[in-house]
Amino acid sequence: MIKILKFLATRIVSLFESFGRYSMLIMNIFRSYSSWGLYINNAIDQMILIGTKSIPIVILTSFFTGMVSSVQAGYQMESTITPKWIVGSLVGETMLLELAPVITSLVLAGKIGATIAAEIGTMRVTEQIDALESLSLDPIAYLVFPRMLATLVMFPVLIIIANIFGISGGIIAAMTSLDVDAYQFLKGLKTWFKPWDAWYGIIKGLSFGLAITSISCYFGFYTKGGAAGVGRATTSSVVSSCIAIMILDYVLASLLL
Amino acid sequence: MILIENISKVFSSKTILDNISLKVKKGESLAIIGQSGVGKSVLLKHFNGLIIPNKGKIIIDNKIINKLSFIDLQNIRKNMSMVFQFGALFDSLTIHDNIMIALDHLTNLSKIEKEERITDSLLEVNLKDIESLYPNDISGGMKKRVGIARAIAIKPEYILYDEPTTGLDPITTDKMINLMKKVRENKKLTSIVVTHEMKIVNEFANQVIMLNEGNIIFDGSPEELNSSNDKYIKYFILGKDIN
Numbered sequence: 144m145i146k147i148l149k150f151l152a153t154r155i156v157s158l159f160e161s162f163g164r165y166s167m168l169i170m171n172i173f174r175s176y177s178s179w180g181l182y183i184n185n186a187i188d189q190m191i192l193i194g195t196k197s198i199p200i201v202i203l204t205s206f207f208t209g210m211v212s213s214v215q216a217g218y219q220m221e222s223t224i225t226p227k228w229i230v231g232s233l234v235g236e237t238m239l240l241e242l243a244p245v246i247t248s249l250v251l252a253g254k255i256g257a258t259i260a261a262e263i264g265t266m267r268v269t270e271q272i273d274a275l276e277s278l279s280l281d282p283i284a285y286l287v288f289p290r291m292l293a294t295l296v297m298f299p300v301l302i303i304i305a306n307i308f309g310i311s312g313g314i315i316a317a318m319t320s321l322d323v324d325a326y327q328f329l330k331g332l333k334t335w336f337k338p339w340d341a342w343y344g345i346i347k348g349l350s351f352g353l354a355i356t357s358i359s360c361y362f363g364f365y366t367k368g369g370a371a372g373v374g375r376a377t378t379s380s381v382v383s384s385c386i387a388i389m390i391l392d393y394v395l396a397s398l399l400l
Numbered sequence: 401m402i403l404i405e406n407i408s409k410v411f412s413s414k415t416i417l418d419n420i421s422l423k424v425k426k427g428e429s430l431a432i433i434g435q436s437g438v439g440k441s442v443l444l445k446h447f448n449g450l451i452i453p454n455k456g457k458i459i460i461d462n463k464i465i466n467k468l469s470f471i472d473l474q475n476i477r478k479n480m481s482m483v484f485q486f487g488a489l490f491d492s493l494t495i496h497d498n499i500m501i502a503l504d505h506l507t508n509l510s511k512i513e514k515e516e517r518i519t520d521s522l523l524e525v526n527l528k529d530i531e532s533l534y535p536n537d538i539s540g541g542m543k544k545r546v547g548i549a550r551a552i553a554i555k556p557e558y559i560l561y562d563e564p565t566t567g568l569d570p571i572t573t574d575k576m577i578n579l580m581k582k583v584r585e586n587k588k589l590t591s592i593v594v595t596h597e598m599k600i601v602n603e604f605a606n607q608v609i610m611l612n613e614g615n616i617i618f619d620g621s622p623e624e625l626n627s628s629n630d631k632y633i634k635y636f637i638l639g640k641d642i643n
Contacts (some may be wrong), residue, residue, distance in 0.1 A: 174470055181505065273450050274488035277481065278502045279474040280556075337502075 164363045172288050175281035185289035193290070193356075194297030195253050195305035204250050205305035208242050209234060209312030213368060227323045231331025234313035239344045241338075243305035245392060246350035251301070252384035256359040259290060260380035263363025264373040272364070287360045293355065298352030299345045306344065347395050354387040401425055402447060402558070402590070407456030410440055416442050417453070425538075426557075428592040429584060431577030431605035431622075433636070438611045440594040441562050447471045447592060448560060462556075463517035471516055478506050480558040485566055487543030489535035489550070495522075496531035497551045503597050506554045524547075524586070525579055541572045545579065559583070559591040565600065577603055579590040598637060602624065610640070612635070 183227065216233040223312050263286055277283040317323040362380040366372045402424040409417040416439040429491040432440045445451040446458055449465050458465050491500050496518060503514045522528060533581045535543055544564060551559055564580065565573040577600055583606055584591050585605075593600060599610055601622050607627050611631065612617035617635055618625060626637065635641055 175617065202565070208513075269491075270484045270488040271490055273445070274482070274484055276450055276491070277448055277477060277560075278505065278550075279477040280505055281470070281474070 158279035164365060165357070168283060168287065168361050168364060169357055171281075171283045172291065175284040178281065179288060182285060182289050185285065186292040187291035189289045189296050191249075191256070193293045194300060197251055197254060197301060197371035199355060199356030200250055200254060201247050201301050201305050202308045204246055205238075205309040206312035208246050209299045210316035212237050212242060213310075213316035214320050217317065217323070221396055226331075227321070228327040228331035228334070230317050230321060230323050231298070233331075234317070234328075234336055235332040235338055236311065238306055238309040239340045241307035241344075241392075243309050244302050244351060245388065247301055247305040248348060248355065248388050249385060251352070252355045252388065253381055256355045256380045256384045257299035259356060259359035259375050260363040260366075260377045261373055263360060263367035264376040267364065267366040268369050270374055273395035283364075286364070287357075290356050290360060294350070294352040294356040298349050301352075302345050306341065307346075314369075320390055330376055343399055346399065347392065350391050350395060351388045354391060356383040358379075358387060360385045401461065401616065402592075403457075403459040404446070404459040405459065406479075407446060407453035409439070409446070409451065409453050411442075413446065415614050416524035417611075418455070420611075420614075420616055421456075422609055422616065422619065424590060424592060426590050427577065427588060428607055429593070429605045430609065431601045432592065432594045432611065433596065433601060434471065436596070436635070439610055439614060443611065444482075444560055444562055444592060444594045447558075448614045450482075450562065473617045475538055478554070479556050480560065481556040482560040483544070483547045483551050483564055485563045486540070487535065487547040489543055489546055493534075494531065495533050495538070495546055496545055498535070498546065498628055499553050500551055502554050515555050521553040522546070524552060525581065526575075541568055541576070544568070544576065546582060551588075552587060555587065556589065558590045558592070559587075561595075563594055563596070564595045565595065567640055573599065580604055604621060607626070628630075 209370055213230060213234045215333040220227070222227060229400045263272075266286070271369070272282045272286070307353045314325055314328045318325060359380040366376040368375070402419060404422045406421055407417060408419055410416065420443065421564050422430075432443060434440050441452055446453055446466075451460070452466050456466075459481075460476055463472075463476065463488060466475060468476065489495070490501070493501065499518045499521060500514060500643065503509060503517060509517065517529075519528075522530070525548050527542065527545055527549065529606075530538060530542070530546075535546070538546070542580070548564075561580065565576050568576060580591065580593070580600075580631070583589065591604075593599065594605065605622055608618065608620060608622055609616050610625070612632065618628065618630070625633065629635065
């Protein structure tokens with residue numbers, strides 16, 4: 144019993160320590176704000192990596208998610224007297240409010256989160272972060288700031304793309320599988336549409352993106368050990384990012400809806 | 401001058417350095433030796449504030465660096481370069497940009513002057529026409545030399561070497577030692593080197609400290625080290641147990 148309590152106590156202390164270090168890392172982004180200008184080119188590189196190179200996977204996942212939600216909405220309505228255009232309303236709202244930001248962020252937690260943690264983690268174990276510091280560069284400003292800035296700019300763009308392709312997928316599935324034409328689908332979409340829903344999805348996506356990037360930077364930055372340590376950091380960053388997305392999803396829904 | 405006063409460092413309840421004190425005068429070359437895992441690299445990283453001691457003081461040019469803010473510490477580091485064990489070159493940058501990043505940040509030179517500085521630094525370590533290559537395109541020995549080129553490009557007063565000859569063959573090791581000597585003479589640098597290599601101790605250093613179990617067990621000249629009658633020191637120098 145004592146052993147279990149000791150184990151739990153150690154885990155809780157370690158959790159608080161990790162949260163403290165994470166908070167310090169985020170705060171320390173601002174300690175070298177005067178040198179941010181030096182890292183704008185790095186931020187542009189990261190925008191390409193985080194944003195542009197993620198567009199194909201975002202299109203693919205959102206398109207099929209939209210198609211599936213359309214088919215499932217049609218299935219739910221099959222035996223009711225509900226008008227067919229409701230499919231457009233359901234697909235539109237679920238994509239804007241939930242599926243586009245959540246599915247996109249979960250996919251990107253795997254793609255971007257793993258890349259960031261592995262890259263920074265490798266830099267840590269090969270002493271490249273020490274080398275940055277020994278050259279008087281601020282490693283947090285050099286490594287974390289450009290990634291956070293890139294996320295701030297690119298995640299809303301990715302969510303908008305996911306919305307567009309998710310709804311497009313929904314229309315195509317409705318036309319091909321449910322005998323609902325585009326006019327009916329769009330009528331349904333417009334009937335329930337509120338601009339705030341689109342903003343809410345973008346705010347959610349941006350919050351998820353900042354969580355993914357900051358968590359992955361944290362695990363990469365504090366990697367210990369060699370290749371095995373990088374592997375552990377990468378796994379931890381993806382798992383923690385996914386958990387953070389789920390928790391934030393509920394918190395934001397409670398606060399903003 | 402670098403003065404280390406009673407520093408101790410503990411990692412996960414294990415004492416790595418225990419009340420260490422030493423002095424390095426300007427222009428001197430200090431070798432830190434000892435078995436693997438005794439904390440030589442940990443001690444070296446205290447010199448430029450990469451590791452902060454749990455207690456004690458590190459005084460560089462009359463400033464206690466372990467009490468400085470991050471920005472003030474960065475200013476101290478402008479006069480102090482470090483050459484890492486495996487070069488620690490930035491993978492995503494070319495050799496040119498690996499050196500340029502230091503010059504961009506630490507100097508106010510014009511673009512032409514920076515380019516000249518990069519070429520000169522690489523020539524100093526006997527490398528040329530490799531500026532456009534990436535670290536993965538060159539050998540381990542070349543990476544170490546580029547690491548030295550990056551370190552001397554900013555014209556520091558102090559240079560720290562972390563096991564500069566580890567993993568090199570005897571010929572390349574000899575060339576590396578000659579290079580370190582050349583850099584020291586040309587640039588009038590104060591050098592601190594962590595090593596297992598007795599050749600470095602005998603040919604490069606004029607002061608040696610030996611660490612064991614967190615303490616300095618020897619502090620003196622290479623000649624004094626070689627004539628020591630201490631069994632452990634003899635074991636380390638000769639590489640065989642004399643009992």
